[in-house]
Amino acid sequence: MAERTFVMVKPDGVGRRLAGEVIRRFEAKGLKLVGLKMQIMKAELAETHYAEHAERPFFKDLVGFITSGPTVQMVWEGNGAVDTVRKMNGATNCLDANVGTIRGDLGLSLQNNIVHASDSIDTAKREIALYFDDTELLDYPMPDDAWLS
Numbered sequence: 369m370a371e372r373t374f375v376m377v378k379p380d381g382v383g384r385r386l387a388g389e390v391i392r393r394f395e396a397k398g399l400k401l402v403g404l405k406m407q408i409m410k411a412e413l414a415e416t417h418y419a420e421h422a423e424r425p426f427f428k429d430l431v432g433f434i435t436s437g438p439t440v441q442m443v444w445e446g447n448g449a450v451d452t453v454r455k456m457n458g459a460t461n462c463l464d465a466n467v468g469t470i471r472g473d474l475g476l477s478l479q480n481n482i483v484h485a486s487d488s489i490d491t492a493k494r495e496i497a498l499y500f501d502d503t504e505l506l507d508y509p510m511p512d513d514a515w516l517s
């Protein structure tokens with residue numbers, strides 16, 4: 369199976385009506401959408417998701433922000449999906465992100481940086497399992513698969 373990564377549009381991305389723009393960019397790149405849902409996250413799930421940041425001074429604000437409104441969870445599949453999506457998202461701080469990336473083109477904030485994506489294949493496995501059951505992830509051919517491998 370091709371590489372999979374987890375992506376989440378954060379409350380600022382949904383609130384600024386950018387969910388479609390985020391999806392459009394990954395689709396246009398040639399990645400395949402294999403899972404999609406939305407939810408207003410509960411604090412417990414947010415704390416589990418961001419457990420590696422638990423000791424950071426911004427942790428409370430981060431959990432408050434990510435639970436403050438609707439979020440979109442997605443799984444994208446394709447060649448080098450993890451690194452490709454990280455590059456397309458850009459640097460964590462929108463002010464440092466290159467023009468041409470999602471954060472560089474669409475944001476001005478460090479915390480409210482529109483989108484989250486897994487930083488490694490192992491993280492992707494953990495994050496996908498946090499939000500999706502196997503039955504919610506689709507395995508299907510696309511007519512253009514042959515041109516994108």
Ligand code: CMP
Nearest residue numbers: 421426430460478479480481483484485
């Ligand atoms: P994300 O890629 O989702 O991973 C952790 C998130 O914490 C990050 O994007 C930012 O939204 C947020 N973050 C990282 N560093 C800081 C910081 N110094 N202050 C506030 N929020 C931060």
